[in-house]
Amino acid sequence: MSPAVVCLDAADTLFTERDGRAALYAEVFGRFGVAVPEPTMATWMAAAHDEIPAPLGGEPRYSRAWFRAFVGRLLERAGDRRDPEPVRAALEEVFTDPRSYVVFADTFPALDDLVEAGHRLAVVSNWSDRLEGLLDALGLRRYFETLAISAVVGVDKPDPALFHHALDRLGVRPEQALHVGDSPERDVGGALAAGMDALLLDRDAEPPVPDHVIRSLAELPARLRGG
Numbered sequence: 001m002s003p004a005v006v007c008l009d010a011a012d013t014l015f016t017e018r019d020g021r022a023a024l025y026a027e028v029f030g031r032f033g034v035a036v037p038e039p040t041m042a043t044w045m046a047a048a049h050d051e052i053p054a055p056l057g058g059e060p061r062y063s064r065a066w067f068r069a070f071v072g073r074l075l076e077r078a079g080d081r082r083d084p085e086p087v088r089a090a091l092e093e094v095f096t097d098p099r100s101y102v103v104f105a106d107t108f109p110a111l112d113d114l115v116e117a118g119h120r121l122a123v124v125s126n127w128s129d130r131l132e133g134l135l136d137a138l139g140l141r142r143y144f145e146t147l148a149i150s151a152v153v154g155v156d157k158p159d160p161a162l163f164h165h166a167l168d169r170l171g172v173r174p175e176q177a178l179h180v181g182d183s184p185e186r187d188v189g190g191a192l193a194a195g196m197d198a199l200l201l202d203r204d205a206e207p208p209v210p211d212h213v214i215r216s217l218a219e220l221p222a223r224l225r226g227g
């Protein structure tokens with residue numbers, strides 16, 4: 001396996017939220033006087049994610065319009081009927097602040113090794129149009145030739161179209177590319193459906209781990225050298 005292009009998922013692959021997504025939501029809601037315990041918030045977020053249609057009014061998932069509806073649904077669950085926009089804007093500020101995130105310790109060394117070994121890199125991520133600025137602020141943008149971001153392209157993983165968007169921009173065929181991410185369905189399922197090779201990053205996997213699983217990005221350069 002020596003792919004010309006290595007695509008990587010962003011969230012929970014390259015970096016993660018310092019305090020967890022639901023904790024950040026609970027903290028911002030608290031600022032607006034809406035107290036929701038973190039585990040409750042996590043449950044409501046998972047449900048609202050499935051309930052809010054995408055696209056919504058022609059706008060893709062993770063667009064401002066979609067997030068406004070998402071935050072509105074969470075406020076409704078808390079019995080609060082206010083205009084969700086100020087809460088959405090405060091959340092956007094938190095989620096675009098690089099201090100809200102931590103880059104995994106294995107990320108920079110692995111990206112350095114991959115670039116050194118001659119692989120071209122791309123990000124394929126379900127995220128808002130703020131991802132490029134965030135990657136830049138985290139020092140990660142410079143590694144990637146192109147970014148396929150769901151809210152920009154208008155489709156989300158596991159739709160093969162998001163993967164094909166990245167590969168078309170790079171002028172390579174799917175069989176010349178590998179995708180790595182932490183979601184079995186969105187990352188591995190989507191990439192395989194797109195005709196690419198795929199590896200699942202499962203940092204908590206207990207040995208013995210299956211062939212298509214890595215437990216750290218540090219395993220990636222050797223995997224690609226080893227054939």
Ligand SMILES: [Mg+2]
Pocket residue numbers: 009010011012013181182183
């Ligand atoms: Mg992810």
